[in-house]
Amino acid sequence: MAEPDAVQTFEDGLTKIRGAYEQALRDATDEPELRLVNGRYVGPQGELTKLLKLMPKLPGDRRRELGQRANALKQEIQTTFDVVLDGIHRRARDAELTGPSLDVTLPGRWPMPGRLHPITRIRNEVLEILVSLGFDVADGPEIELYENCFDKLGFPPDHPATDEHDTFFIEGGKPSGPHSVLLRTQTSTIQVREMSRREPPLAIVSPGAVYRRDDDATHSPMFFQLEGFLVDTDVTFAELKGVLTLFLRRLFDEHVAVRFRASYFPFVEPGGEVDMSCVFCRAWEGDKERTTACRVCKGNGWMEILGCGMIHPVVFENVGYDPEKYTGFAFGMGLDRIAMLKYGIPNIKLLYDNDVRFLSQF
Ligand code: DAH
Numbered sequence: 001m002a003e004p005d006a007v008q009t010f011e012d013g014l015t016k017i018r019g020a021y022e023q024a025l026r027d028a029t030d031e032p033e034l035r036l037v038n039g040r041y042v043g044p045q046g047e048l049t050k051l052l053k054l055m056p057k058l059p060g061d062r063r064r065e066l067g068q069r070a071n072a073l074k075q076e077i078q079t080t081f082d083v084v085l086d087g088i089h090r091r092a093r094d095a096e097l098t099g100p101s102l103d104v105t106l107p108g109r110w111p112m113p114g115r116l117h118p119i120t121r122i123r124n125e126v127l128e129i130l131v132s133l134g135f136d137v138a139d140g141p142e143i144e145l146y147e148n149c150f151d152k153l154g155f156p157p158d159h160p161a162t163d164e165h166d167t168f169f170i171e172g173g174k175p176s177g178p179h180s181v182l183l184r185t186q187t188s189t190i191q192v193r194e195m196s197r198r199e200p201p202l203a204i205v206s207p208g209a210v211y212r213r214d215d216d217a218t219h220s221p222m223f224f225q226l227e228g229f230l231v232d233t234d235v236t237f238a239e240l241k242g243v244l245t246l247f248l249r250r251l252f253d254e255h256v257a258v259r260f261r262a263s264y265f266p267f268v269e270p271g272g273e274v275d276m277s278c279v280f281c282r283a284w285e286g287d288k289e290r291t292t293a294c295r296v297c298k299g300n301g302w303m304e305i306l307g308c309g310m311i312h313p314v315v316f317e318n319v320g321y322d323p324e325k326y327t328g329f330a331f332g333m334g335l336d337r338i339a340m341l342k343y344g345i346p347n348i349k350l351l352y353d354n355d356v357r358f359l360s361q362f
Contacts, residue, residue: 147178183211187227231328240329268309306333
């Protein structure tokens, strides 16, 4: 329905916009401002947009002409917008090219380089020593057969280590047979795996993750061990003592004293545990007062460091070696424990929390 005032309103609107838009656009000093001003004319709520919405109200004989004028104005606004925007871009580029170059007085941002995890560092140090003594490095799976973890290492079926409270069995409860699958509880599995596929002489070490249902300040359900063993004809306990003493002295301090205590592990006979003089109070220096006050060895001057022994004939039989012909020794240690002792870390959880404040101290 044509309204008599609509033509007047339309024409006044066009005149007003025409008189103002150009200056308004040219006054804009940057792109966001320019776009804002442009929107006031041709945006969804812009003045010209609103006028165009009046078109249906114009009388038929004027509609065409006024529509053309409005569109022409819209086109002019677009052209001016383009010219002004181009000018803004050009000025910004000129300013960049002619302005001061780079502010070299700004302090740089320091990159945070990564570093090796303390357990990785210890593993590398330990391997370096043992490889220099002639040991090969082997690897094995963390998901293991029951028989490789227990049976073939001489564990009786009712040994506490095979209990559900100690072991993570995969697929349900306590296994029904040697082919059941579990997360290995010890790297001694490598003895079975390597001996089953190679003939003596053998000297092998193998670091890796192991799993037990254990969780407190000194135990984590996943931790790292290193297993070592050597098989040949005529290997004696003397070689075992020699290798381990040399190893501990290289790793900790050339002066540490080492002692062997009888102990039981199903896959060695005789079996033993190795103590080393306390590296915190430096017990070998004989300062009684310092040792008495030592929190780590609790004043007795020794700390337990690893398990070891002469490989049990039953293990040789289980892997197809002749126990009359071959002898050998084996040892196993917790790499977490060694890292804790070497770096004075009080709680095993610190090794697995991934706290950068802790890790960046190594
Ligand atoms: N596998 C043992 C454990 O997890 C450690 C160990 C003890 C390894 C004596 C050995 C050994 O090779 O001879 O507690």
